[in-house]
Amino acid sequence: MLTFLAGLGKALSSTGISVTTIQSILYNVARAYQVKAEILVFTTFIIIKVGDEESSPLTTVNQIYGLSQLNTISELYELIYKVEKAEITPREGIKCLKKINAHPHRFGKIGMLIGYVFFAVGLGLLLQPNSQQLIVSGILGFLVGILLIFTQDKPRLALIKPVIGSFLVSIIFFWGVKNGFLTGSILLIIPALAYFLPGATLTTGMFELASGDLISGASRVIYGITILFLLLFGVLNGFKIIGLPQEDLLVVAAANTIGWWAPYIGIMLFGIGMFLFLSMRNRDFPWVIIVLYVAFLGQSLGNYFIGGFFGAFFGSLLMTISGALIGRSPMRTPSFVSTLSAFWLLVPGSLGFITLANLIGPNYSSGIADVIQVIMSVVAISLGLLIGAVIAEPLKLQKIKLKKFKK
Template structure:
């Protein structure tokens, strides 16, 4: 044991800057808040008996270790979506080793590069079928009808094909939300005009849910609450811009096909399948995330558990108080549960278990619907919906913040 510790101490100063830099970029690409990234990098530096000064932004990283200081580094630019969650899980396994000083920085850097070079667990077919299930699950939560289920599956398959085509094509990724929104809207309206389906804006949301920046907006508000003004504001602005890009694609689709916005934008949430449909929808969504986001087998049970905790917490809050409190209670319970699982299991990171639950709380979908009412020139409803969207995002962020404060003692404990 002493020889191992000696080996780590001898090599800890070699390559630490490079290791922390590459790790910071990977964590940024994972969509993790700058608050958590800074904490992780500081703990790793302490494990190697080094004092680090770290400044993290969503697109830039600055590090100073001892007398060694890095130049401003461009962090990984946030693209639509996230790293596959199996990679995020393995990155956290590496972080646990580094925080305990059980791996040298040089070996840590090699291990990180190996993790980031791994391919999607299920390949293109897994992405396609996973997104179909993802879309169908969201559809059963928003409007549980047989028609919505079929439309969600068909449109989800089309968007899944677009996502497969866009892999490795960074320039296309920048316009993918607009292209997807245009195609989904055009096909939906064509189906409405042909009499194949009865249309409303709710029909579009499941297939486009992946692009809706609910997690980005919520993380931005969380960072603002933590005092990270620049990072938080940039995420909120970025998320808002993505919403407008998606809306642009929808509007172009409406104009091309020539249907009345007022008629198409009327929503009429129904539940024609039965009371059980949303609960089954959560499970279908979970299996879609398993395939689509490449979740590791060991993490899947915890992901499903957190999804149901967030869902039941939201439903209970909605019933007892109202929608905003439902968003808060769902966020609070999923944050506390995710942290407890991480400390007890010590294998499933809380970010992996709670990330899918952001789509259950659907703040991005609410924002999209409020923008849709604005375009239909129903300004009073648009302003009311916009305020509710802002309050929903604040409620989810507050749940994350209070959950982090409550579970802070757990993060300092070493549970074996």
């Protein structure tokens, strides 16, 4: 039992799930087998005690910038559903974990590369739907996709991937602007670099802080901020090498030259990209698409009636509730899988129009204001997650009571 709980905890931790959720799952499993356990979960290690036996501290691998496979996570949750009801023995659970961890990527490297191109082009259609954005997003997304695939089995490169990616993308972008091939809108580089944006990391960290897991929450927030600085470092160096005057940069989105329907097509392309890039199961794909449209609709309504921060909050709220409801449906698509993709929609949508050029130039007061906007957007998304979880919890309890009544 100790070995199984340790393996399950390590597998969950490697996906980037909050330590609050991991601890709750492990305690539920221990109770299902009527075992008294003491469990301590942090972002980088786990300690578990079952009876008089205690595991040595287990070092976990934070794969926020690894290429986690969503089909593996879905199967991991299927195993959790079984062991929370004690339907299999811990020994069988260990065998299932080994089998799950051995699954290869469904679509291989070529599928991953095609998926990332779709990922970038889909986000480009959301940010500024025009032909230039589509071409640039596709080309830069192709280059970043090659980088991600090349470094996927090299954990030592995890922290320098954002620097390399942002440096290469910015070099190409600023060179194109300097030579008149591209307009100066900084928004052109966001879709290709969106995978590196630590929106999910910062939001999960805020969620953990609000849940009382101060050490894990604080470390995750610091890690996310570090990634942001690494991204900025790469962009700054690309800017300095090309020597582009700051006045040549634009920070306003270009007009929509494709049509009002472009963002809705963009969401579908983005969803297909996530399906291929992160090895999603076929039966999970429709539910992920539904959550993406729900999050986009919530964000759009919030932006229209109140403003950007409320849009981020309302999109996150609807995303969390819809993901929780889908996770309890007969299809059993885990809420983590159905909502993970929506983070990339919410974060670029909330932060895409922040004037990144102010961080490059001497206008530091405006740059500080932009940093505050970033923080408030993350807080808004985190608040939506928290309130969504509070709303969804009574629905779960009501479902449990209904099952007992039927029995």
